[in-house]
Amino acid sequence: MTVQLPTDSSTPNGHCIPSSGALQHIPSKFLEGLSEESLSCLRNLANYPTPPTTDFGLVKQAAVLVALFQKEGDDKLHVLLTTRAKTMRRHPSQTALPGGKVDPEDPDVIHTARREAFEEVGLPLDHPNIHHLTILEPVMTILPLNSHMKNHIVVTPVVCFISSPSILNDLIPNPDEVDAIFTHPLRGCLTGILDGTDSEGLVEVGGEWWPHEEEYHSTNDRIGTTGEYRMHRFRTTNSPIKGLTSDVLIHTSTIAYAQPTTYSRYALNQSPFPILISNVVRDLPFHIDKSVNSGPVEWGGTEGERFKSSETWAAGNA
Numbered sequence: 001m002t003v004q005l006p007t008d009s010s011t012p013n014g015h016c017i018p019s020s021g022a023l024q025h026i027p028s029k030f031l032e033g034l035s036e037e038s039l040s041c042l043r044n045l046a047n048y049p050t051p052p053t054t055d056f057g058l059v060k061q062a063a064v065l066v067a068l069f070q071k072e073g074d075d076k077l078h079v080l081l082t083t084r085a086k087t088m089r090r091h092p093s094q095t096a097l098p099g100g101k102v103d104p105e106d107p108d109v110i111h112t113a114r115r116e117a118f119e120e121v122g123l124p125l126d127h128p129n130i131h132h133l134t135i136l137e138p139v140m141t142i143l144p145l146n147s148h149m150k151n152h153i154v155v156t157p158v159v160c161f162i163s164s165p166s167i168l169n170d171l172i173p174n175p176d177e178v179d180a181i182f183t184h185p186l187r188g189c190l191t192g193i194l195d196g197t198d199s200e201g202l203v204e205v206g207g208e209w210w211p212h213e214e215e216y217h218s219t220n221d222r223i224g225t226t227g228e229y230r231m232h233r234f235r236t237t238n239s240p241i242k243g244l245t246s247d248v249l250i251h252t253s254t255i256a257y258a259q260p261t262t263y264s265r266y267a268l269n270q271s272p273f274p275i276l277i278s279n280v281v282r283d284l285p286f287h288i289d290k291s292v293n294s295g296p297v298e299w300g301g302t303e304g305e306r307f308k309s310s311e312t313w314a315a316g317n318a
Helices: 036-046 109-121 165-170 187-191 243-256 273-286
Strands: 060-070 077-084 099-101 130-135 153-162 178-185 217-224 227-234 298-301 306-308
Touching: 036 060, 036 077, 036 130, 036 243, 060 109, 060 165, 060 243, 077 109, 077 243, 099 109, 109 130, 109 153, 109 178, 153 165, 153 243, 178 187, 187 243, 227 243
Parallel strands: 060 153
Antiparallel strands: 060 077, 060 099, 077 178, 130 153, 217 227, 217 298, 298 306
8 A cells, every 4th residue: 555645744743833832831931941843843832633433443552651851051952861771672772752552540641651651761750840742643663573462552642741840860770670760851762863962872873783884864664464564763872762652753743833844754555553453453353363484484575585574473373
C-alpha cells in the first residue's frame, strides 16, 4: 500500500491548533523563564486533542512518558530518556522513554506512564512541577520477519512538562531496568541536526553506539512482519534513539513545532500506524496459539536482501 503523505503539517493529522488558552491549567509562575519557542511547543502539545479510547483486543499494551523540560540557560525543550539495562530480556541496552506494560489495575495510560517512570528512574508520581499536556495516538512495535504476531505491543505516548528541571537531579536508575539516564533536544528529532552545545559530548562517530557515517541522523528502509518501515536513528550522548522511541519523538516534535520533519519520514510503501495496529488487532486471534518457523529472525531489504536482527526473543517468545 502506498501512503500519500501531506506536504504541510502545520495542523498535524488535520487537527486545528488554537493560539491561546492551552496552558491555563499550569499556573503562570511555572512558565516564567521559558523561551517563546518552548512556550509555543507546550501550547501546541496541550492543545492536541486526546485520541478516543480504542479496544486493542488481545494485543499487549504499554504506555510511555514523554517528559519535556527546558534546560537552565537553554531556550528549547529536551526530553528525558533512559538506556535499558543490558540484562533486560527485550531490547537490552537500547534507548527508551520511561514506561511499560499497562496493568489491569491501572485506571488509565497516564497512570501507567507515570507509575513506570517512578519505578524506573524515581520520577515523582505526584509533584506540583510535573504537568500533564496530552496523550498522543498509539504506535506499535515493528517486528522483523519470522516474528510471532503476539510480540507486537501497542504503545500510547503520554506527554508531560517538568517546570522545575532540578527534579531530574534526584532521579536514580533502577538497576534492574535502567543502565543510564540522559536527555536529548526534542528539536533534533524534527531536524535530524544538532548544533551549539547540543552537539557537544555526543558518542563517537563510527564507535559502538554510533556505527554510522552520518553525523547526527541515519535511516534505513527495512521490511518486517507488517511491511515496509523506515528505521530512524539519532546520535546522542548515550545510546542512539531508534525504533519505537524514535517514532514517538518524531511525532511529538512535529506536533510541538507544528511543522513536518526536514527529512523524509516514511518509506515509500509504509502504512500509517492506525492501519498497522488495526490489522494486528484483527488478525492476532487467528495466530495467538500458532508457532512460527524457528529459523533466523531477519529484516528484509527493499531489494530482496536479508539483514540479521539483533533481537533474540522475536521468534515465538511472548
